Amino acid sequence: MNYTLNLRLAAIEDIRDTGDYYEGVQRGLGDDFLEETSELLFTIESNPYLFAIREGRVRTANLRRFPYQVVYLIDDQHVEVLAVFHQSRHPDSWRNRL
Numbered sequence: 001m002n003y004t005l006n007l008r009l010a011a012i013e014d015i016r017d018t019g020d021y022y023e024g025v026q027r028g029l030g031d032d033f034l035e036e037t038s039e040l041l042f043t044i045e046s047n048p049y050l051f052a053i054r055e056g057r058v059r060t061a062n063l064r065r066f067p068y069q070v071v072y073l074i075d076d077q078h079v080e081v082l083a084v085f086h087q088s089r090h091p092d093s094w095r096n097r098l
Helices: 009-025 029-046
Strands: 004-007 053-055 058-062 068-075 078-086
Touching (some): 009 029
Antiparallel strands (some): 053 058, 058 068, 068 078
């Protein structure tokens, strides 16, 4: 089955802001974050059921190198990315995006 991946504007901003932060920490690190995030998003789009349900219908997938997670929902043939959040943040930070 083919899925369509949709990123909410807030998730796009999460990715952009985090990439900018890491680029400010070390040149090239922001690009590394963006590349790893893109790879994970492709994996989610290809097989969204690969990752565990966190609560209700919400699923999360963790990046390997960076302490961030992609928070998403599956609806029919669509995958909606709600957020890309630091793993230490309280879950209420992304719950308001449901």
